[in-house]
Amino acid sequence: MxxxxxxxxxxxxxxxxxxxxxxxxxxxxxxxxxxxxxxxxxxxxxxxxxxxxxxxxxxxxxxxxxxxxxxxxxxxxxxxxxxxxxxxxxxxxxxxxxxxxxxxxxxxxxxxxxxxxxxxxxxxxFDFAGAQRTLLNAASKAIAKVSQEDDADKYAEFNKRYSDLTVKINRVKDDAAGDFAAYTVYGEYKFYLNGVEGSTLMSEVKALDTDIEAHLANWRAYTASKAVGEEQNTALKSAWDTNIGNLSDADGVNSKQSAQDYAKVLSQSEYNAAKKTIDAFLVEVKGYYDNGTAATACTPAFNSEFAKKASDAIKKFTDKLVNVDKNHTAYDEVLGKINSTKAHYNEQLQAFMKVAVDPQDFSGLYETMRTEAHNAFNEVNLGIVAVERKNGTNENHQTAEEGYEANTHALDSLYEKTDEVCKFYTDSIQNNDNIYKALIAERTDGKSPWALLAELKKDAVVSEKYKSDLEKAEANLKAIETEVVNQYKKYTLDAYK
The missing domain is CATH 2.60.120 (Jelly Rolls)
Incomplete structure (x- = not known):
């Protein structure tokens, strides 16, 4: 009424x-x-x-x-x-x-x-009570569309607008006896322009509803994209837990590095790349939401494109960790064998060097021998280095398990070869040293040929009478000595090789 x-x-x-x-x-x-x-x-x-x-x-x-x-x-x-x-x-x-x-x-x-x-x-x-009901109902329907779960700040903003608007709407009422306010309200809010629908209050209600709808469209698009981003974050975390988190954190016996720590180092770059892709997407969609363009920017196609990009990045991360546990176990075992082979190599090299010392009265006698031996030892060392390279480093040994058999076999062979080189050259020096001593240094009576020759030369009669014989003997001794020395100096590895 x-x-x-x-x-x-x-x-x-x-x-x-x-x-x-x-x-x-x-x-x-x-x-x-x-x-x-x-x-x-x-x-x-x-x-x-x-x-x-x-x-x-x-x-x-x-x-x-x-x-x-x-x-x-x-x-x-x-x-x-x-x-x-x-x-x-x-x-x-x-x-x-x-x-x-x-x-x-x-x-x-x-x-x-x-x-x-x-x-x-x-x-x-004019039906002021009806106008008030119509306006309050429209305003209530608008504000009911938004909740604190959407965006607490926006929710507070819209509620403030709604509250301010209802204060105005509540002024729209019939005059009581002796009151004259309603006509002022009628003119102030322009109810004379097509009633409630043409009033400025209805314009405010519609503006509130429009802004809420725009916010909800913006919010829903943003939350949909955000959910896609968080889903990829969850997938990345799951991949980390499965491929790294479940690995042993006990240090390897030889590498002093756990399988878990190795996996982190190995895949750090790929993990960071995947995380960066996801984080950048979440920042991007938040920016669209903040400037009110999420409804047009955060489309299903946009989300799908990101999801594929993120999934590919996560796959690169997990691909890097294929067989990581077995690789680390193989790497650690082979590393131990490398270390023991190196230690044995150094022991044998030092043992040889103790034998390959020149006699006091013949500096450089074993120089050629030492050079030949060092070359042979160096071949062994290069073999160890080659295995070490194939086995990998603490940061990357992705093929250690694949090359385990070949590497262990190679190290066994190098271990044996180290013994062979050391024994051959040590024995050779000792054998030739015996010959040198027998032919040059001493005789069974304890006197060297040079010492006997010197005694004969001191006897004037003998020296004079057997001068040509003594000269011939001296020449023969020098020839023998030269031959022995030459044999040392031109000694090669032909017999070993």
Whole structure:
């Protein structure tokens, strides 16, 4: 039911009253001299009397578009005209989209006879309660679309707007007796422009609803993309747990590195690349959300493209860890064998060097021998280095398990070859040293040929008599000595190889 809002009352006293329109509305007065007519009426106890039924009129000022009802508690032989037109069921309309001037006239129903009018009441006919319900329902439906789970800050922002809006909407209500606020609200929120739908309050409600819908579209697109990103984060974490987290964290016997630590080092670059891809995506979609473009940017195709890119990056990470546990076990075992082979190599090399020392009276005698031996030992060392390279490093030994058999076999062979080289050259030096001593250094009687020759030369008679024989003997000794030395110096590895 529509309620009537009191706009103005031409009271039954002589006090002035407001017409309750907008600010450019003139005041309406009840004094007799404010009425225009050929004959002034009289005013007694708030009742205007025109003895001869003379028409009187007064400007009501500017009234907003709408329907108005004009009534009076005393109405004898009188009728109202507004802007020259009779009222319909006591009502008149102000047309247009802005306030316009309204003139009220009173004339006698029976011409020439007295009329009496008193207790005037002017009302704006408008369903304020219905308008309030419509606005509150629309605002409530809008705010109900958003929740704290969407975005706490946005939720607070929208609730603040909703709260401020309901304060305004709650002003839309019928006037109580003696109140004159509703007409001001009617004009302030422009209900005269197509009722509730044309009011500025409905525009605010629709703007709130539009902003909420835009936020929800932005939020839903963002959360969908974010979920895709978090799904890839979960996949990456799962891949880490499965491929690294389940590995042993006990240090290897020889590498002093656990399989878990090795896996981390081996795959760090690929893991970082995958994590960077995922983190960058999450930052990107958050940026779209912050600037309100997620609804158009965070499309299913966009999400799918990222998911594939992230999955490929995660696969590169897991591919790097294929067979990592077995590779690390093989690497550690072979590393131990490399270390023991190196140690044995060094022991044998040192043992040889102790034997390959030149006699005090013949510096450089074993130089050729040492050079040949060092070359042979170096071949062994190069073999060990080659196995070490094939086995890998602490940072990367992805093929250690694959090359395990070949590497262990090679090290066994190198271990044996080290013994062979050492024994061959050690034995050779010792054997040739015995020959040198026998032919050059000493005889069974403890005297060297050179010592006997020197004694014979000291005997003048013998020296003179056997001069040519002694010279020949000396030449023979030098020839023998030269031959022995030459044999050492031109000694090669032909017999070993």
């Amino acid at each position: 529509k309620k009537k809002t009191l706009v103005s009352v031409l009271a039954m006293t002589s006090a002035s009253m407001a017409a309750y329109a907008n600010a450019n509305l003139d005041q309406i007065k009840t004094e007799v001299d404010q009425w225009v007519g050929a004959e002034k009426p009289s005013l007694v106890n708030g009742v205007l009397t025109s003895p001869n039924g003379t028409t009187i009129s007064q400007s009501l000022g500017s009234l907003l578009p709408g329907t108005y009802k004009l009534s009076a508690t005393t109405l004898m032989n009188a009728k109202f005209l507004v802007n020259g037109k009779a009222l319909t069921n006591g009502e008149f309309k102000v047309e247009g989209t802005a306030a316009s001037e309204v003139t009220l006239a009173i004339e006698a129903v029976e011409t020439g006879k007295e009329f009496r009018v008193g207790g005037f009441k002017l009302e704006l006919v």
